[in-house]
Amino acid sequence: MQLTINGEERRVAEVDTVAALLDHLRVSHQAVAVMVNGAIVARERYAEYPVKERDVLEIVRFVGGG
Amino acid sequence: MEAPQSPWAFSDKERVRRLVALPGVRRESLSKLASARVAIVGVGGLGNASALYLAAQGVGHLTLVDGDAVAQHNLGRQILFRPEDVGRLKVEAAAEALRRLRPELGVSTVAAPLGESNWRAVLANHDLVLDGLDQGLPRDLLNRWAVETGRPVVFAGAIGYEAQVFVVQGGRPCLHCLFGSVAEVAEDCAVTGVLGPVVGMAGLVQAQEALKLLLQVGRPLVGRLWLWDAFSGSTRILEVPARPDCPVCGAAPTAHKG
Numbered sequence: 592m593q594l595t596i597n598g599e600e601r602r603v604a605e606v607d608t609v610a611a612l613l614d615h616l617r618v619s620h621q622a623v624a625v626m627v628n629g630a631i632v633a634r635e636r637y638a639e640y641p642v643k644e645r646d647v648l649e650i651v652r653f654v655g656g657g
Numbered sequence: 658m659e660a661p662q663s664p665w666a667f668s669d670k671e672r673v674r675r676l677v678a679l680p681g682v683r684r685e686s687l688s689k690l691a692s693a694r695v696a697i698v699g700v701g702g703l704g705n706a707s708a709l710y711l712a713a714q715g716v717g718h719l720t721l722v723d724g725d726a727v728a729q730h731n732l733g734r735q736i737l738f739r740p741e742d743v744g745r746l747k748v749e750a751a752a753e754a755l756r757r758l759r760p761e762l763g764v765s766t767v768a769a770p771l772g773e774s775n776w777r778a779v780l781a782n783h784d785l786v787l788d789g790l791d792q793g794l795p796r797d798l799l800n801r802w803a804v805e806t807g808r809p810v811v812f813a814g815a816i817g818y819e820a821q822v823f824v825v826q827g828g829r830p831c832l833h834c835l836f837g838s839v840a841e842v843a844e845d846c847a848v849t850g851v852l853g854p855v856v857g858m859a860g861l862v863q864a865q866e867a868l869k870l871l872l873q874v875g876r877p878l879v880g881r882l883w884l885w886d887a888f889s890g891s892t893r894i895l896e897v898p899a900r901p902d903c904p905v906c907g908a909a910p911t912a913h914k915g
Contacts, residue, residue, distance in 0.1 A: 597893070598893065621841060621842065622793070622836050622837070622839050622841075622842045623836070624835045624836050624882075624897075626895070626897075629896075629898065630898065631834055631835065631897065631898060631900050633837070633900060633902060633903075634837045649895055651821075651882065651884065651895065653814065653821075653836045653839055653842060654814035654815060654816050654819050654820065654821045655790075655791065655792070655793060655796075655814045655816065655839065655842045656702075656791050656814055656815050656816035656849070656851055656856065657699050657701045657702060657703040657704070657788070657789050657790050657791040657813070657814060657815065657856070
């Protein structure tokens with residue numbers, strides 16, 4: 592499927608939820624910010640929140656060093 | 658404590674001459690800057706860089722909070738420290754370096770980590786807080802302070818070649834809206850490494866945002882996440898909406914003081 596992730600158009604395997612997409616991209620579910628079409632998705636909802644063709648996503652890992 | 662009188666002491670009016678010339682800076686704001694109390698929680702790579710510029714630029718009082726001692730491996734990026742500081746408390750070595758930089762600066766030190774038992778007392782009576790931490794749990798405490806008081810907290814982090822800065826002001830959106838709880842995050846520069854100027858730059862962006870907030874100029878990064886990737890040389894800014902169901906700020910009162 593075609594998605595825009597962090598400003599880049601990407602073709603990724605067919606996924607139906609945020610959780611499945613994160614797993615596909617091998618991104619940890621902890622301390623990551625996910626926005627789908629401008630809305631923030633709470634971590635508790637990753638497993639149910641739908642990802643659809645042509646969605647625009649931001650996936651940002653929390654950077655914790657100081 | 659009173660700053661020691663330096664033989665080179667000169668008026669802070671001279672120090673802020675280039676600030677006064679800036680568009681949007683009003684003279685009244687300068688007295689606010691001179692009386693501002695800013696807490697820097699964590700005196701590592703971020704805190705070293707932000708403290709240096711905030712002190713030089715004329716912020717009235719800095720409170721430095723850190724329980725650690727200077728280690729040799731800090732010296733590559735924690736630019737207030739000299740080789741002879743190794744083994745000393747970071748807050749003491751930093752306070753000394755900052756007083757040399759600006760004798761009129763008020764500095765107080767808390768030689769302990771920020772935790773559940775001390776955060777309210779340590780942060781009380783500050784106008785603004787800078788996150789210079791390298792751990793998650795105390796960042797959740799800073800976020801609670803931002804939500805409870807409505808006062809600004811300038812969050813930042815840097816690791817590897819990456820840096821982020823995010824400002825919470827007025828309590829929403831908050832850090833939890835964005836990342837959830839970060840208490841369990843254990844990232845370590847010892848494993849991942851960090852490029853000195855990357856963490857320095859994040860600290861300088863924090864200082865810049867703190868000055869914008871204190872001087873009430875421009876558009877601070879409130880509710881916006883600034884991302885810098887030095888490896889690819891790219892930067893992005895993400896608009897972050899508040900989460901209506903955020904457990905930290907979702908029920909935050911709308912009327913804030915300060």
